[in-house]
Amino acid sequence: MPPSAVPDFPQLLRDAGLRVTRPRLAVLDALLELAHADTESVIHAVRRDLPEVSHQAVYDSLRTLTAAGLARRIQPTGSVARYEVRVGDNHHHLVCRSCGAIVDVDCAVGRVPCLTAADDHGYVIDEAEVIYWGLCPTCSAGSEGPPPSRTPTETGEARRV
Amino acid sequence: MPPSAVPDFPQLLRDAGLRVTRPRLAVLDALLELAHADTESVIHAVRRDLPEVSHQAVYDSLRTLTAAGLARRIQPTGSVARYEVRVGDNHHHLVCRSCGAIVDVDCAVGRVPCLTAADDHGYVIDEAEVIYWGLCPTCSAGSEGPPPSRTPTETGEARRV
């Protein structure tokens, strides 16, 4: 993918066999802008362009885009569903136990990391999802108590792995 | 840990500074028996021993045990919360996209897999959680349609990684 090129969303939708609708384009724009947005954030962003879209349209679009592989849905334990546009690289996520902030991290080992499980139990594996848990710089600095901007996600003491 | 030894749950609770109550012991027994049980399954299992426990007691116990590190909570995207007793090894999970079945897999690479992120972004990382997604033998055999025993977790075509 050319660096910092704006994706041709209408074409991507057509390639996936989906209709090109304004809600879907607005949702894709919102995902591109927001990074790890929950559904509510997406709804708000979409309504800046299209004030009249229903929340249901956003839910439907997110589901359709996810099923088509244009978006990716993640849901760290204790969090609501979050979405991101699916870019070509296989990156993973780093989640703060205290404030829930999420950042992307590249694969630890080359391009395809722990993809091969030690024993596949007969499963046909198509994806390895990795979530690193810890404390973000802000939360680990003021140990314990800096006011979380989000609902603390099952706050617990950090455990050794 | 001695192989196939029954854990001394009362002692484990005391060591964690928790009171030894019958609901908690029953929850631990249920987790040991069930493996990746959702809350409803735990409630049913617990009520075989203690018919009168409230669902709230189970929720509280699961939260407390998780916070104390005696249990582990996982929540694959699209699924409800599931719990397992926390054993010493650092294993991961293999989830069927179609029927939601979950099995354990050992670490891919030695004992600590992709634990070290390529860039920690200043986070203090304490755990790496790996979920492999795919189709279980049953679901991949009858391609598409064998009646899922559970709610299909956001069924989508298998994607390449």
Next chain:
DNA sequence: GTTGTTTCTTGACTGGTTCAAGAATGGGGG
């Protein structure tokens, strides 16, 4: 045994997500 704190019971409630019926819209064929 007594006492004080933690935990459990009961019952109501929340909020993210889904369901359902009908209106609107996108896009290929005429």
Next chain:
DNA sequence: CCCCCATTCTTGAACCAGTCAAGAAACAAC
């Protein structure tokens, strides 16, 4: 360029895992 039909969106209600709150019961130290 317009028509038509399947797909998609709007509206409004419902669902359900999980949480909150107040009082009763149980655990554990003395």
